[in-house]
Each structure stands twice: as structure tokens, then as C-alpha cells.
Amino acid sequence: MNFAFTEQQDAIRESVAKLSADLLAPRYRQRETDGRIEREIVEMLGEMGCLGGELPEEFGGSGLDCVTSGVIIEEIARGDFNVGYLPLLASLNGQIIAHHARPELAQEWLSGITAGQKICCIALTEPHGGSDAANLKLKASRQGEHFVLNGEKTSISMADQSDVAVVFARTGSQEQRAGGISAFLVPMDLDGITTSRFEDSGQQAIGRGSIFFDNVAVPADHMLGDEGQGFKQVMQGFDYSRALIGLQCLAVAQQSLDETWQWLTEREAFGQPLAAFQGLTHPLAEYQTFVQAARLQCYYALWLKDHDRPHTTEAAMCKWWGPKLAFDVVKQCLLAHGHTGYGEDLPFAQRLRDVMGLQIGDGTAQIMKNIIARQSVPR
Ligand SMILES: Cc1cc2nc3c(=O)[nH]c(=O)nc-3n(C[C@H](O)[C@H](O)[C@H](O)COP(=O)(O)OP(=O)(O)OC[C@H]3O[C@@H](n4cnc5c(N)ncnc54)[C@H](O)[C@@H]3O)c2cc1C
Missing domain, CATH: 1.20.140.10 (Butyryl-CoA Dehydrogenase, subunit A, domain 3)
Incomplete structure (x- = not known):
């Protein structure tokens, strides 16, 4: 057993801790009042390699391991818990996209996410319940070269600050449960997408809200992985x-x-x-x-x-x-x-x-x- 961090991990911890104390902690309360995280902060984290550092280098990752990503999120959250959502979402969504998107699609979006130029949220929960996620109902119907999405995702962190979303939708029947669910990478500026924001007790800088899909045509090649495999991926x-x-x-x-x-x-x-x-x-x-x-x-x-x-x-x-x-x-x-x-x-x-x-x-x-x-x- 070896409980020691490597020299590189110690050095990363030190530099992120400094940034966190100098730039994140002093505005922790202000970000709550503003209800958002400054895009300059997101970009700075990207420039420092703090977003999805464990992703493959061709997608903008820094060749780090997951333990090092743990060091990074820990030090960021020490200064501002909410800013910690940025590396969290970059790593969670980044892994899904890197492993399951077409290489060109992954390249297009992950380079922006790891650079801090794009924010990606994850949309799984629906109004009727989140724990029984395999029972989700948001419908994705194949129409030619597109899947058309209709329904509502709710309680989504950063719903109104995100540029793109990993969305889980039903391409099969309700009876198939998990086996009828597929995942899509959905740019948030597509026609038919609107968002709302909840009044929450905390995490105001992140914000939670619903994403409404009204006949949203998503290119079929934006599916992540194989049809019916979305649930397993998430x-x-x-x-x-x-x-x-x-x-x-x-x-x-x-x-x-x-x-x-x-x-x-x-x-x-x-x-x-x-x-x-x-x-x-x-x-x-x-x-x-x-x-x-x-x-x-x-x-x-x-x-x-x-x-x-x-x-x-x-x-x-x-x-x-x-x-x-x-x-x-x-x-x-x-x-x-x-x-x-x-x-x-x-x-x-x-x-x-x-x-x-x-x-x-x-x-x-x-x-x-x-x-x-x-x-x-x-x-
Ligand atoms: C701050 C915050 C951020 C979130 N961000 C996101 C996000 O980014 N994307 C997203 O998709 N979702 C997000 N969610 C939604 C979250 O994942 C769901 O709220 C959660 O999965 C629970 O679902 P629910 O609220 O519908 O509760 P329900 O599923 O309705 O459950 C209600 C209660 O019953 C309990 N319960 C249910 N089933 C069982 C069981 N079998 N055994 C014992 N107890 C049970 C639950 O634990 C809970 O206490 C977020 C929620 C919060 C509060």
C-alpha cells in the first residue's frame, strides 16, 4: 500500500489551492448573489488543466489520472463549493462523451469543455421521479436523419448556464425500462429548447432548473453509444x-x-x-x-x-x-x-x-x- 501523493499531485494541489484561496474563496458569497459562475473563472480553470484532466489528450485532457482529478476538485471546493461543479460536470460528462460519442463529435465538444469555453450539464431526472431513473419518459422518435425529442427534464444543475447537455431519452418502449433508453449530446441552442430556474435554498451560483423539449430535432449522429445503451453508460x-x-x-x-x-x-x-x-x-x-x-x-x-x-x-x-x-x-x-x-x-x-x-x-x-x-x- 502507498498512501503518498506523487510529487506532481502535490505540485498540482499547491497551485490549485493558491488559485482557490486567492480567486475563488473571496467571491463565494458574491456568486450566490449573482446566481452564476463567471465565464472567466471557467476559462481560467480550463487553461490550468483543471477540467477533465483525466480525459485523453486528443480531447483536451492533460493525461492525468482520476486520483489527481480528485485532488483538483478538493482544492477548488475548499475555496468555493459551487465552482467544484465545473470539474465534476467536465469529468462526468467528459467520460461519457469521450467513450461513446463519434470521434469528430467528441473532438468538437470536448475541446471546448476542457478549455472552459463550454459547459455541459447532465439531464436524467424527470418530474415524475429521479430515483427510478430507468422509468424515464422523455421521448426520442426517429425521423429520417434526426431524433425528435419531446418532454421535460427537471432538477438539472446549470440548466440555464450550459451550452450542451447529455440527455437521456426513451427510444424504445416503456416496458423495456433501462433497455429502451438512449443518450444524446444535445446543443442547448437547438430550436424547441427552453429552460426554467428553481428557487432553491442553496447552490445559487449553479442553479437548478427544468429543460423543456418541444419537437427538438437532434441529428441522429449525436447519439452517444448504441441505441438502448444510454442507461448503462450513465x-x-x-x-x-x-x-x-x-x-x-x-x-x-x-x-x-x-x-x-x-x-x-x-x-x-x-x-x-x-x-x-x-x-x-x-x-x-x-x-x-x-x-x-x-x-x-x-x-x-x-x-x-x-x-x-x-x-x-x-x-x-x-x-x-x-x-x-x-x-x-x-x-x-x-x-x-x-x-x-x-x-x-x-x-x-x-x-x-x-x-x-x-x-x-x-x-x-x-x-x-x-x-x-x-x-x-x-x-
Ligand atoms: C442539488 C441537486 C442537483 C441535482 N442535479 C441534477 C442534475 O444535474 N441532473 C439530473 O438529472 N438530476 C439532478 N438532480 C436530481 C436528483 O438526481 C434527484 O433529485 C434524485 O435522484 C432523487 O430523485 P427525486 O428527487 O425525484 O426523488 P424520488 O425518486 O421521488 O424519491 C423521494 C424520496 O424517496 C426515496 N426513495 C425512492 N426510492 C427509494 C427506494 N427504493 N428505497 C428507499 N428510498 C427510496 C428517495 O431516497 C427520496 O428520499 C439534482 C438534485 C439536486 C437536489
């Missing part, structure tokens, strides 16, 4: 994104812990620094332990992916534990800051609102536990 991609999401959330937890340990040395009560009171230090010590363990679990899942080993169960563990733990940690850190922690001058309240969303997005804890149980119950 599930494979989610194994990767779940480990990244764990790190994205745990980074916020670790940043909050670091700030709170410092605060305990600065604030005094009853003539002593708060650090003298075990009622404050012991909960933080427990959370420090849990965060370290959960973080190792995420890097383990990424290491398994890098070594082409199965990691569905390990990734599901990252996805339910990371966001829940991060929420609990941030809450404890907010409380340790007393009345100032509750205010918006400090980032804890926003962090709570933001990380909570990923207890649902990309699959809920119950669904993750179903996956773990399915693999664990002896047959």
Missing part, C-alpha cells in the same frame, strides 16, 4: 462522479474544521481560549477523524477506477457518507462560532445550504445504500 459515469462528489463535500468540511480550530485559539470565554473546553474540541476531534476516513474512502474509489477495478460499491459509500458528514461537520463548526457563525459574514450558513443539495443530487443516500446492500447481501 451508471458507469456516476461511479466516478460519486467519488468526486464525496471529495467536493469533504473539502468544505475540512476547510470549516481548519477555520474552527483556529477560531478556538482566538476566542476566549471564562478567561480561557475556547480550545481549553473539551465540550468544543472533542466533537471537532471526532469529525476530524471521520473526515479523514471518508476522504481516504474517496481516494480509494478513484484509485480503483485508475486501476480498472470494480468500484460501484466503494463509490456509493463516498456518495452517501461524504455529503452527510460534510453537512454535520459544517453545522458543528457554525455552532462553535456562536452568534457570528449564524450570520452571513462567515461562510458556514451558505456552506450548509450548498452541501445539503448533494445529499439528494446524483442519487440519494437511500439509493446509495440500496446499491451497497445489493452487492453485500449473500445470494
Whole structure:
């Protein structure tokens, strides 16, 4: 076993951490107010090789491994959790496009995504339910050289900031369930596409919304992979994104812990620094332990992916534990800051609102536990 990061990974961590502290953290709150992420930031991340770095170099990747992509998302999310969505979406969608699009189509879009010039969202969930994704209804009907899409996707992150979407649609019958689903790469400026934005409690800089498809003609060669294979493709991609999401959330937890340990040395009560009171230090010590363990679990899942080993169960563990733990940690850190922690001058309240969303997005804890149980119950 080797728990050390490589020299290259340490160097990447250092440079992304600096960018995150200098440019991302100071505008974390402002991006919430603006309801968007500045395109200059997206382009800067692209220029630094932070978007889809593990993708093949012919598609704009930097030849990195998935563990290094974990390092990048962790450091970005330390400064601004929401900006962490950019490497997450680039990696999740990038893998699907790189593996399943025609090479020319992949080339056309991935070079823009990895350069930070294009944003790609993923559109799976529908109004009638997200957990039972194999039951989706958005219809794609073949008409000559096109598939015509009709229906609604909902709860889509960055729906109104994206240039292109990976969309899952039904090309077969409802009874075929997963086997009747295909994936398409859909430019968001096609005729018949409109979007809406929800009023959410958190992740305002990302924004969630619906995408409506009204007779949208998508070229048939924009299908990703084979007809009826879309569902299988997305599930494979989610194994990767779940480990990244764990790190994205745990980074916020670790940043909050670091700030709170410092605060305990600065604030005094009853003539002593708060650090003298075990009622404050012991909960933080427990959370420090849990965060370290959960973080190792995420890097383990990424290491398994890098070594082409199965990691569905390990990734599901990252996805339910990371966001829940991060929420609990941030809450404890907010409380340790007393009345100032509750205010918006400090980032804890926003962090709570933001990380909570990923207890649902990309699959809920119950669904993750179903996956773990399915693999664990002896047959
Ligand atoms: C912040 C955020 C970002 C998101 N981003 C995207 C995105 O970019 N793209 C996208 O396609 N979707 C996205 N989603 C949607 C998300 O994937 C779904 O919300 C999620 O899969 C759950 O679906 P649902 O909300 O329809 O809940 P439902 O499926 O209706 O479930 C409701 C409740 O029942 C529980 N439940 C359902 N079935 C079972 C079962 N078998 N056993 C135990 N419990 C069960 C669920 O865990 C949940 O608590 C996002 C959601 C959020 C909150």
C-alpha cells in the first residue's frame, strides 16, 4: 500500500489551492448573489488543466489520472463549493462523451469543455421521479436523419448556464425500462429548447432548473453509444462522479474544521481560549477523524477506477457518507462560532445550504445504500 501523493499531485494541489484561496474563496458569497459562475473563472480553470484532466489528450485532457482529478476538485471546493461543479460536470460528462460519442463529435465538444469555453450539464431526472431513473419518459422518435425529442427534464444543475447537455431519452418502449433508453449530446441552442430556474435554498451560483423539449430535432449522429445503451453508460459515469462528489463535500468540511480550530485559539470565554473546553474540541476531534476516513474512502474509489477495478460499491459509500458528514461537520463548526457563525459574514450558513443539495443530487443516500446492500447481501 502507498498512501503518498506523487510529487506532481502535490505540485498540482499547491497551485490549485493558491488559485482557490486567492480567486475563488473571496467571491463565494458574491456568486450566490449573482446566481452564476463567471465565464472567466471557467476559462481560467480550463487553461490550468483543471477540467477533465483525466480525459485523453486528443480531447483536451492533460493525461492525468482520476486520483489527481480528485485532488483538483478538493482544492477548488475548499475555496468555493459551487465552482467544484465545473470539474465534476467536465469529468462526468467528459467520460461519457469521450467513450461513446463519434470521434469528430467528441473532438468538437470536448475541446471546448476542457478549455472552459463550454459547459455541459447532465439531464436524467424527470418530474415524475429521479430515483427510478430507468422509468424515464422523455421521448426520442426517429425521423429520417434526426431524433425528435419531446418532454421535460427537471432538477438539472446549470440548466440555464450550459451550452450542451447529455440527455437521456426513451427510444424504445416503456416496458423495456433501462433497455429502451438512449443518450444524446444535445446543443442547448437547438430550436424547441427552453429552460426554467428553481428557487432553491442553496447552490445559487449553479442553479437548478427544468429543460423543456418541444419537437427538438437532434441529428441522429449525436447519439452517444448504441441505441438502448444510454442507461448503462450513465451508471458507469456516476461511479466516478460519486467519488468526486464525496471529495467536493469533504473539502468544505475540512476547510470549516481548519477555520474552527483556529477560531478556538482566538476566542476566549471564562478567561480561557475556547480550545481549553473539551465540550468544543472533542466533537471537532471526532469529525476530524471521520473526515479523514471518508476522504481516504474517496481516494480509494478513484484509485480503483485508475486501476480498472470494480468500484460501484466503494463509490456509493463516498456518495452517501461524504455529503452527510460534510453537512454535520459544517453545522458543528457554525455552532462553535456562536452568534457570528449564524450570520452571513462567515461562510458556514451558505456552506450548509450548498452541501445539503448533494445529499439528494446524483442519487440519494437511500439509493446509495440500496446499491451497497445489493452487492453485500449473500445470494
Ligand atoms: C442539488 C441537486 C442537483 C441535482 N442535479 C441534477 C442534475 O444535474 N441532473 C439530473 O438529472 N438530476 C439532478 N438532480 C436530481 C436528483 O438526481 C434527484 O433529485 C434524485 O435522484 C432523487 O430523485 P427525486 O428527487 O425525484 O426523488 P424520488 O425518486 O421521488 O424519491 C423521494 C424520496 O424517496 C426515496 N426513495 C425512492 N426510492 C427509494 C427506494 N427504493 N428505497 C428507499 N428510498 C427510496 C428517495 O431516497 C427520496 O428520499 C439534482 C438534485 C439536486 C437536489
